[in-house]
Amino acid sequence: MKDFIEFVNEHELGKIRENVSFKQLTSLKIGGTARCLYEPNSLDNLMIAYKYLKNRQIPTYAIGNGTNLLVSDDRFDLVLIKLTKCNGFKPLSEGRFMMEAGCQSGTVGRIIAKLGYSGSAFMGVIPGTVGGLIYMNSGAYKKEVADFLYQCDYLDAKGDLVSLTEGFNFGYRESIFQSIDCLIIRGFFKFPLAPKGEEPYQTINRYLELKRNTQPLNERNAGSVFRNPPHIHAWEIIDALGYRGFSVGDAGVSMKHANFLVNKGNATFEEMAKLVELIQTDAKKYYNIDLKCEWKILKKL
Ligand SMILES: Cc1cc2nc3c(=O)[nH]c(=O)nc-3n(C[C@H](O)[C@H](O)[C@H](O)COP(=O)(O)OP(=O)(O)OC[C@H]3O[C@@H](n4cnc5c(N)ncnc54)[C@H](O)[C@@H]3O)c2cc1C
Known part of the structure; x- marks a missing residue:
């Protein structure tokens, strides 16, 4: 672990903190500590660091906003990986969007709605990151990740980059990613243009109001x-x-x-x-x- 910390610092691959409490990293504010929290400063540098970790079989765990996570009060001897800075977002052609796993779901959901596309309202009201959303196949108000994701890039058990375009095995809060050793790094989504008369941004406001009233x-x-x-x-x-x-x-x-x-x-x-x-x-x-x-x-x- 010490070697990994030195490696990250020496090559400026991102930020490292030691002995970090899960109380600060989860919305439930429950849990012990992680030996090390690594926040890469770019996807390229993440890939270098992840390869290092996998080659040495150092245990890792991915965390987004910790909004779906209950952690025991133990001390975990692992590297927690949080993609805070890997939050690039890029509109592609015809309603397609590339989102890095550290993107805030609420933010990208609102941007897509503002651009006049339909269907992103569920993202607009979920307090997670895009990585967490894909992993969980999160959804709300009858829409979920499965309806819009067409490609997901992840790092596999060896630290190699894989681009998946089928076989996501999505189900109710389920995905293939829950059964393989992977770190999701970005997703590609496609949304349809909103029909005339529909105001996607207003849908988000309506859903938020519903959530505020009931949750x-x-x-x-x-x-x-x-x-x-x-x-x-x-x-x-x-x-x-x-x-x-x-x-x-x-x-x-x-x-x-x-x-x-x-x-x-x-x-x-x-x-x-x-x-x-x-x-x-x-x-x-x-x-x-x-x-x-x-x-x-x-x-x-
Ligand atoms: C107030 C509130 C309202 C909510 N409403 C909804 C809702 O309407 N619908 C819904 O579906 N959920 C809802 N949730 C639950 C939660 O927000 C979602 O499940 C969300 O997608 C989790 O994202 P996260 O970034 O917080 O993931 P985390 O909680 O940090 O992680 C969840 C799981 O995903 C894994 N993971 C995270 N990032 C990656 C990655 N990059 N690569 C691989 N694995 C990863 C983690 O290891 C963990 O197992 C709500 C939560 C709260 C607190």
Whole structure:
């Protein structure tokens, strides 16, 4: 690890910080520390650094805005890679756009809408990065990444560049990227021109208003915790079980939206994981429903 830090500094491949707390890197503000946080200053330099890491089998983990992530209170001996500075955005021809993985989804979603294209409103209201969005196949209001992505470039297990144009295996918050060792570096999306009369930017404002009215945006959360099972909303099950407002320590079920779990102060990983497990156990016991967790969980094996 020390060698990697020296390598990055010597070749000016970006910024390195040591012993960084996940509390500063995740929207839930829960978690221990990462031995090292690496923020490359360009995709070219990232590729050099990533090759170095892969050649030496140094463990890595990609993080975007940490808005879909629950991390255990451990010390992780790995290099966390955050593509903050790899945020290039380029309009191509006929509604096509190149977005580096560090782009803020909200920002690019709004730019595309302002340019008169339809469909980017879901991006405009999700607080993640483009890398996180692709990995999660994130979506909102009946649109998701799968509807618009036509190419994704990533670095593979050897640190080599791969351009994928098919076989994304997208599903409900699922993608091929969750089952391979990869670091997504950019995505290529295509949006249709908005039909006459449609004002894409207004759609974003409308969705934001809906979110503000229904979700606990002022509390520490990581979005919906459970995927909606077929034919019913997860929040309806949680409500029926009587969990709205229930807490385990500082981990609680939001009063505003029952499918949002919130950190009310200093919640620990154990408290939040316990709350998730209690709800899942009761959903199975009383309704025979398997509630699948939408969050990604990072913990030591
Ligand atoms: C208030 C709130 C509202 C939300 N609303 C929605 C919503 O409407 N719809 C929705 O789908 N989600 C929603 N979310 C969840 C979250 O914002 C999305 O899942 C988002 O896409 C996660 O992006 P991120 O950059 O924060 O990813 P992170 O949380 O940092 O990471 C999520 C996963 O992606 C992986 N990852 C991130 N970047 C890369 C990369 N470059 N290469 C490889 N893997 C990577 C991480 O390793 C991790 O496993 C919401 C969250 C909050 C807090």
